[in-house]
Amino acid sequence: MKNCFDVIGNDIVDLRLAAVESDPMRQRFLDKVFTKREQAVIFNASKPLKQLWLLWTMKEAAYKAHQRRFSLTRKFNPLVQQCVILSQSGDSASGEVKIGTRVYHITSIYNEKYIHSLASINPGATNFLWEILPSSADLRKDFLLDISQQYGIPAYSLAIEKDRNFVPVLMYKNKTFPIAFSFSKHGKFGAFSRELMNY
Template sequence: MIGNDIVDLQLAGIQSNWQRRGWLQKIFTLLEQKEIYNSSSPNLQVWKFWSMKEAAYKAHQRCFHHAPTFNPKKIECVSATSVCIEKYVYELATEFTKEYVYSIARSTGAYYYSEIFQAEINPREELKKLIRSSITKKDRLYFKKDINGIPNLYINGKCSKIPFSLTHHGDYSAYVMLS
């Protein structure tokens, strides 16, 4: 399975004061809090862990068709490249720039393709273009969320079961798809 999350660091700095009393304790485990406090860049570490947790949550929810119940303390970043949820471990790839933190969670060893965009570009349309390159031009593509809010791609009215994930925050968006 696959999941992704992006955090626009400028917007996160405006929208959330992670340093306020009790915020870290509600979101992060004791080990994660320790790593944040000991980090040379605590702000970046907070948003890296947040992005990793969100990406793993999306992959887990898609894999097990769970109803949306995001409880970040039950999702643990056990290393820089892995997250554990309910005894399931997801591999993580995280990249960061001055502008954003982007994480991709996947089942162990799964190959993927991903792209990041500025806000004016629609990642759904870009994903459709990518998929359209491998099917006929007549095929009708659209996205529809299931009862748990998980988006699925439909081709000619049938759910395609293509594993993908979409994310956006502030000035950035991205998609990831298993290859």
């Protein structure tokens, strides 16, 4: 692993916007994004469209974690990802996404407005915080204020920059601050997730 800290990714889908943006249930789209096994999971669900977006967010979250973990250039190929839902209830799910030999552990929450998924390389990880905000909020500003308050660091000394692969990294006094985090935004919702660390 390239970094000394954990790796996470997150993704959020505004279900109301997703319902009018396109027709994801068309076969051509399904074949580009989901394996036959995943398509069976979608069509066997009581709410197929919602299940589709659940699998989508799980794959996107895992992709972001994988890209960060191995410092990869942007190349989202969902068919190389094998997504399995391990448990699912009325408002949450957990599962795994396998990319090659690497497994990402997924925790998802959802309601009638959005689906949010978080990917981690550690099974059963509880050392993460996520916050879902209106898309009008400044995710980066809220994230930096959150870090500032937790670690007692002046917000003006923190910055977010992108590395050569356009992955955001947190900087403190021009040095990388070793914390895993991820941003996502869609429609009326935005989210950031971050690792909880004790220094």
